[in-house]
Amino acid sequence: MSEGRKIRVLIAKPGLNSHDRGAKVVARALRDAGMEVIYTGLRQTPEQIVETAIQEDVDVIGISLLSGAHMAHIPRIMQLLKEKGLTDVLVIAGGTIPEEDIPKLKEIGVKEVFPSGTPLEKIVKFVLENAPKREK
C-alpha cells in the first residue's frame, strides 16, 4: 500500500443504541494501522450512513451493532449501497451478532463479521488484506 492512497474507512453506528465503545476502539485500531478513519457518530439511519460513505469516498464500511437490530439495518444498508452503485466497497460488521445470523449477513454481501471479543489485530489484518485497491 506504499504507493496507493491510504485506505479510507467509515465506522458506522446505525440505529438507536448508543454504546459505541467497541466501534471507537476498532476505529482507533484501524487508524493506528495507518488508515484514514471516519466515524459517523450515533443513531445514524442507513440512508445517512450510505450518504456519508459517498461523500467521504470510503473503501471500507464497518458497521457496529449490538442492539439486536442488525438484521433490520444491515440489509437496508446493503440495498442502498447497491442502489447507489457502491458495490466495490468492503463491508464488514461487528458487535453482538449471534453466530446463526452471520451466514445470512454474508449472503447479502457483508464480507466478514467480527463478534465481540475479536482481537483488534484480526480486524486490522482482514481490512488490510481485503480493502479494494485503488489508484491515486
Add this chain to the structure above:
Amino acid sequence: MEYIQKIDDMGGIIPTIEKGFIVREISDAAYRYQREIEEKKRIIVGVNEFVMEEEPVKIELFRVDPEVEKKQIERVNDIRKTRNNKKVKELLEELRRAAEKNENVMPYVLKAVKAYATLGEIIGTLKEVYGEYKPETII
C-alpha cells in the same frame, strides 16, 4: 481527585462535556484497556488466560416475533385516534412553555402522559426547546 481537579480547572463538568474531554477520556481508556488485554498486560481469566478450549455452551436466543412490532404500531395508531387530541395538543403546548421558562417540566410531562401523549411527542416537544446533545465524533 486528580480528575476532579482537572474538571474543575476546565470550568466544571458542563464545559468539559462540551469540549469533548469526557468522551475522549472514555474512548482513550477503552482503547488502552483493549490493548492491555490483547498484549496480556492485563490478565482476565477466561479471556486471555486459562481460556476454555471447548466450544461454549449453545444458548438459545430469544427473538421478538415481528408480529409484536406490527401490533405495537397498531396500538399507537389506535390511541392516537381515540384519545382527546385537542387536549394532548394543549398539554404539549403547556409543556413547551414550561420548558421555555425553565420550569420543572415533570408535572407537565405527567399530565401529558395521562392524556396519552406519546413518548415521541413529549420528547419531541422538549427537543424543540432544549435541542439535542450530540457527542463528539472524534475518535
